Amino acid sequence: MSEQIATIYKRMKDLPSTHILGAGTPMCAGCGGLQALHEVYDILGEKTVFVNAAGCMTLLAVYPFTPFRGSWLYTSMSSAPAGAQGVRDALDILLAKGRIPPEEDLAVAVLTGDGSAYGMGLSATSGAIERGLDFLYLCYDNEGYGNTGQQTSPATPHGAKTATATGPAGFGGYKKDLFAIWAAHRPAYVATVIGTEPLDLARKIEKAKAMKGPRLIIALAPCPTGWDFDPQQTVEVGKLAVKTGIWPLKEYENGQVTHTKVPSQRVPVEEYLKKQGRFAHLFAPQRDEATLAEIQAQVDAYWAGMEGEQ
Amino acid sequence: MYRIRFHGRGGQGMKTASRLLGTAFFLAGYQVQDAPRYGAERRGAPIFAFVRAAKAAIFERGIIREPDLVVVADDSLVPVPMAGVLQGADPHTVMLLNTGESAETWRHRLNYPGTLLTLPAEAAERAELRFVGATCAGAAARLLGVIPRETLAAALHQELAAHGEAVVQRNLDQALAAFDAMAEHAGCVGEGAAVGLDRAPAPAWVELPVDPADAAAAAIHAGATSVEVRTGLWRILRPVIDYARCNRCWWVCSEFCPDSAIKVVDGRPEIDYDHCKGCMICVAQCPPHAIAAVPERQFSEAKA
DSSP: OOOOOOOSOOSGGGSOSSOOSOSOOOSOTTOHHHHHHHHHHHHHOSSEEEEEESSGGGGGSOTTOOSOSSOEEEEOTTOHHHHHHHHHHHHHHHHHTTSSOGGGOOEEEEEEEHIIIIIITHHHHHHHHHTTOOEEEEEEEOSSBGGGTOBOOTTOOTTOOOSSOOSTTOOOSOOOOHHHHHHTTOOSEEEEEETTSHHHHHHHHHHHHTOOSEEEEEEEOOOIIIIIOOGGGHHHHHHHHHHTTSSOEEEEETTEEEEEEOOSSOOOTHHHHTTOGGGGGGTSSSOOHHHHHHHHHHHHHHHHHHTTTO | OEEEEEEEEBTSOHHHHHHHHHHHHHHTTOEEEEEEOOSOOOBTSEEEEEEEEESSOOOOOSSOSSOSEEEESOGGGTTOGGGOTTTTOOTTOEEEEEESSOHHHHHHHHTOOSOEEEEEOOOOOGGGGGGHHHHHHHHHHHHHOOSOHHHHHHHHHHHHGGGOHHHHHHHHHHHHHHHHHTGGGTTOOOOOOOOOGGGSOOOOOOOOOOOOHHHHSOOOOSSOGGGGSOGGGGOSEEEEEOTTTOOOOOSHHHHHOTTSOEEEETTEEEEOTTTOOOOOHHHHHOTTOOEEEEEHHHHHHHHO
8 A cells, every 4th residue: 555645634524514616506406526526625615627528527617607616628528628728828838927826826727527438538648648747537437328318328238228229128238447547647646436435535636636647537426317316316326337336536646556346245236226216127017137146246256366466 | 290399408308309209200100300408408497309200311410499299398498599499390390398387377477379288296305307308209199199198108018118127118108198188289299391492592701801800810808708697597405594593604605616606705615506506515515504595486486
């Protein structure tokens, strides 16, 4: 395990009690992505510029309304990290020329969904990491193209029904391992988080904020609309994602992957799946034992591979 | 040409309603357009979908401004200006409201000039709301009077088959029950006249002065302006804190609220009802169960 920086977030009561992300956004009621974003923004602070690829969160800032305290830039799905490069360069030039004092410098954060992070924007992200761009990337991963009606994305898990995987077995492919892809670039920091584990999230954002270079965060975003569950279940679904081990909370730095919250006894993954309408066909009219066993086996294999590392 | 507008909240199946009715029209030999309003359609937010149907080719495009039939799945939308429920309604327009109140009450309240009918809104669980779309489509089909019962059923099978037999059957029961319930009013909706270009007003030219770039550019010079948007209107359930039971843990409801709609002042949580969208995460997560979910209707009734 790498050297732990002393965190100021030791317990829940250390988390900020006021929130800087404005209310009144057009995100769905119960949005797990917005939950993660407001928690992240509380830690990052107001001096952050968001570079937002097209997706659900593009609608956060619909002129003349914005929930942010500072600037926001909208890019195509494929080019948010390139946009971040431009903003970072502009800030660096202004700093170098003395046109803004150092205290007016801003942190540059990319904000995209999984369609962009896992798919269309991956090339631009790879390039930005390669150039050592000093930025933070926050991906809200709701495992599909949610803004347009939850079509299959490269983050869609095996067996899930989506607007484009409507057959009796759901999506036949497998969720891409973006954490591993990003970590393979050897950036400063990569982490997975979830809004329903705010303390773990806060510590990771605190750590990332103190670093330089590319820092990339994937937030699993339980999505009432796209995953088909009642909005009040967002936290329960998110907590089950962690307890079942299907969403491992981990971080990468200095070539090492560390799990930050290891479920002591993993809850069977079907407890997570059966809360969601997108997996309902695995339980009714009859249980799809083969698919359920396959999903469980993948989770078990993942954690078996992690033994010895802890 | 028939022009039908379905109003509801995201998640109440208005897009499905328009598809069901559109497909039923098509199977009945009509040319059809059906579309949801494209934009920020969100769970709980006011949305609408529309259908045009005619025996001849349809050249009209865009949102329906002169509806022959307006179907409202959620009566709490009627007084919400942004929902635009009453837009373009005239004495020719039939209004069908899904409501717990009587048609007489609504006629009086709205001073509505045309035919106003009601569907008896059941005090349903939120999870049941998704079936309202099928009810609305079934009722609309009967009011139009040109779609046979079996055509409606065939359209429903065609549109919903991918969701499995149980879902099809549940929707079919709802749609056909509504179809039958409207028997007394069958065919009360008449076709509206074609709206040609000749009826559209000639464009008026507006000279725009050339502004300096810093004034004309789409820049927002203040932070968190989103608070001007009252997303509290999305809510059908209201979380209400029982402060006698609240144990002042302070972070749970406030931290988990996705919408920054719960602030904590001196350890005491306060819910911002102008912006709370009614997701009920706080109700589900409050450790001492000090937050109750109260139907929003009770508050509007108390006010009236």
